[in-house]
Amino acid sequence: THGRDSPSIVIFSITLLFLVATVRTFTFDVDAGLQLGKWENTTAISLNLRSGRLIIPTVSFTEINVNRSALREFDGLLLRKVFPKIFSSSLVQHELVGNYSQLFRIPGSEPDLEPYMLLAHIDVVPADEADGWDAPPFSAQELNGFIYGRGTIDNKQSVMGILQASEYLLERGYTPRRSFYIGLGHDEEVNGLYGAANIVKLLKSQGVKLQYVLDEGLAVLDGIINGLDGPAALIGISEKGQATVKLSVSSAPGHSSMLPRESSIGILASAVNRLEENLMPRLFGYGPERSTFEHLAHKFGLPLRFITSNLWFFSPLLSRVLERINNTNAFVRTTTAVTMFNSGVKINIIPSYAEVFVNFRIHSAQTLQEVLELVKSDERVKVELVNGFDPLPISSYDEQAFGFQIIKKMVQSMFPQLTVAPGKTSDAFLLNTDTCESLFKLINCFNTNVDVCSVFFIINIRI
Ligand SMILES: [Zn+2]
Numbered sequence: 138t139h140g141r142d143s144p145s146i147v148i149f150s151i152t153l154l155f156l157v158a159t160v161r162t163f164t165f166d167v168d169a170g171l172q173l174g175k176w177e178n179t180t181a182i183s184l185n186l187r188s189g190r191l192i193i194p195t196v197s198f199t200e201i202n203v204n205r206s207a208l209r210e211f212d213g214l215l216l217r218k219v220f221p222k223i224f225s226s227s228l229v230q231h232e233l234v235g236n237y238s239q240l241f242r243i244p245g246s247e248p249d250l251e252p253y254m255l256l257a258h259i260d261v262v263p264a265d266e267a268d269g270w271d272a273p274p275f276s277a278q279e280l281n282g283f284i285y286g287r288g289t290i291d292n293k294q295s296v297m298g299i300l301q302a303s304e305y306l307l308e309r310g311y312t313p314r315r316s317f318y319i320g321l322g323h324d325e326e327v328n329g330l331y332g333a334a335n336i337v338k339l340l341k342s343q344g345v346k347l348q349y350v351l352d353e354g355l356a357v358l359d360g361i362i363n364g365l366d367g368p369a370a371l372i373g374i375s376e377k378g379q380a381t382v383k384l385s386v387s388s389a390p391g392h393s394s395m396l397p398r399e400s401s402i403g404i405l406a407s408a409v410n411r412l413e414e415n416l417m418p419r420l421f422g423y424g425p426e427r428s429t430f431e432h433l434a435h436k437f438g439l440p441l442r443f444i445t446s447n448l449w450f451f452s453p454l455l456s457r458v459l460e461r462i463n464n465t466n467a468f469v470r471t472t473t474a475v476t477m478f479n480s481g482v483k484i485n486i487i488p489s490y491a492e493v494f495v496n497f498r499i500h501s502a503q504t505l506q507e508v509l510e511l512v513k514s515d516e517r518v519k520v521e522l523v524n525g526f527d528p529l530p531i532s533s534y535d536e537q538a539f540g541f542q543i544i545k546k547m548v549q550s551m552f553p554q555l556t557v558a559p560g561k562t563s564d565a566f567l568l569n570t571d572t573c574e575s576l577f578k579l580i581n582c583f584n585t586n587v588d589v590c591s592v593f594f595i596i597n598i599r600i
Contacts, residue, residue: 158447165446166435178551179305192275192286192293197260197326208237208323211259220300222307229307234339237323238332243303245316251348252316253540257295258325258332258353261288268596283599290598292353296321318347349532349540354578355560362433364441369433370548371560372541373578374425374532377467378499380508380525383492384408384518390489401491402480408518409475409493417471417503417511421456422448424501425531425559426468430455432558471500471508494523501528501561532575534559540575 193215195207216239217224223241224231230242237259245252264274264287272278272285279285299319306313318340322332340347359368386401386408421427427448434445444451459465466472473495480491497508505527512520534541545557 154450158443158450162439162443162446165431167432192277192288194275195260195288195323196263197324198263200324200327200330203237203260203324203327205237208259212237212239216300220304222304223300226307228312235323235331235335238336239319239321240336240339241303241319243313243317243319245313247314248316250315251346252318253348254318254320254350255299256320256322256333256350256352257299258292258322258329259296260323260326261291261293262326263287264596264598270596274596274598280599285597285599287598289600292325294600295353315348318345349575349577351540351544352576352578357555364437365433365556366436366438367554367556369436369556369558370552371429371558372534372544372548373561374534374541374559374575375501375561376529376578377471377501377561378503378505378526378528380497380499380505381523382495382497382509382512382525383521383523384495384512385490385492385521386518387490388517391487393485393487397487400487401489404515404517405478405480405491405493408515409478409495411514412473412495412512413475416460417473417497417500417508419456419460419469420471420500420502421459421469422452424528425534425561427452428534429468429558429560433556436556467498469500471503472498474498497525499525499528501531503528529576532577538575540577544577 193207193211195204195211197203212233223229228243230244232240234240239259242252264270266273270285272280274285274287277284277286277289299321303319320333320336322329322336324330324332354373355371357368357370362369384405386405388397388401388404391397430445431448434442437445444455448455456469460469474497475493476496477494478491479493481488495512499505499508505522505525509520509522532538532541536542541559548555548557
């Protein structure tokens with residue numbers, strides 16, 4: 138009887154699974170039951186900078202070479218003139234940190250509530266019109282409805298947005314319930330050693346514990362995720378780790394007429410080949426990436442909706458699809474990029490030494506140490522860590538996560554057409570978990586007319 142029964146049990150089980158998956162496809166929505174707050178939605182805020190509009194070139198060149206006169210001008214001639222209330226209000230505590238970074242504290246009426254912090258940065262990377270800008274990079278010239286300028290996306294739109302909203306609220310006599318900080322760094326593009334680092338030091342010395350921090354990071358993506366209906370706002374909840382690893386081989390030098398069995402270059406090339414052939418392990422579903430897809434599930438068309446609503450079953454399949462696409466392989470694993478290979482000085486000399494640099498972006502479910510262990514394969518190849526750090530902790534984004542939910546609800550109430558999902562970024566960041574509970578990253582720029590793709594280009598940055 139065993140042989141006769143098992144096919145029908147298999148068919149019954151498959152049918153049942155299919156039914157469950159189908160029901161889930163049309164009912165699964167992580168936003169179901171989400172209550173939106175009653176907030177004032179206003180378009181009454183506008184920034185009048187039209188006369189003589191020019192972008193002040195607050196360029197950071199290196200950690201010690203920043204445009205100090207532009208930073209002074211930005212503070213004195215622009216910020217204090219355009220936002221007089223926030224600088225003069227008796228409610229607001231303001232100080233300059235590291236000479237040019239700004240720190241504001243707006244105390245709330247309920248001091249027991251843990252404060253949060255809004256971050257943005259004043260400085261920009263250099264820009265040269267000769268690189269092919271359609272309008273001079275510090276001109277704020279308007280072309281086809283876009284304002285062109287270095288910093289319009291990264292990150293002066295956040296500086297202006299945060300200050301403008303605060304100015305508006307202060308003018309109307311608003312006092313928040315929960316205290317908050319505004320931190321505007323002046324050297325973020327060169328690692329924030331004087332700005333962000335000193336702000337952290339200051340807050341720590343005052344024993345401040347932040348509920349969450351909102352910083353620039355992921356963007357509103359429209360037409361970038363294949364098959365998704367409408368734009369999506371991804372809130373960064375973690376960052377991948379990083380490692381730059383040097384592999385090297387040293388052997389006795391020789392003339393090319395007296396061939397050794399294996400050259401340093403050959404040994405090292407084999408090691409590189411093994412790294413590229415044996416990708417880092419598949420970890421899809423062990424980090425927050427599975428949630429990203431689950432949050433977006435209800436906005437996918439079929440068959441993607443069926444798959445993403447049922448990742449309890451399709452996770453292995455989806456991870457195999459994602460890893461085949463260059464852009465999405467990073468969701469699945471630690472990525473391996475061989476970036477420099479150096480060896481040899483003369484065409485008839487077999488070099489004794491060969492070295493290669495490999496850059497890894499480490500998946501949330503892996504550690505720097507685990508990556509280093511996997512890199513070792515041949516005892517003749519020396520493995521050295523040049524620099525690196527573990528993936529950042531994952532900020533919680535469940536129903537009880539105050540920071541994530543408030544940001545998500547704010548985005549959804551202002552822009553109902555957006556789907557909001559947690560996501561991961563891969564930039565270094567200085568704030569650490571001693572200071573804040575959760576770190577969220579979302580570019581403060583929700584106008585869907587924004588040409589988000591220009592964020593990823595070096596030139597023609599516009600808004
Ligand atoms: Zn930035």
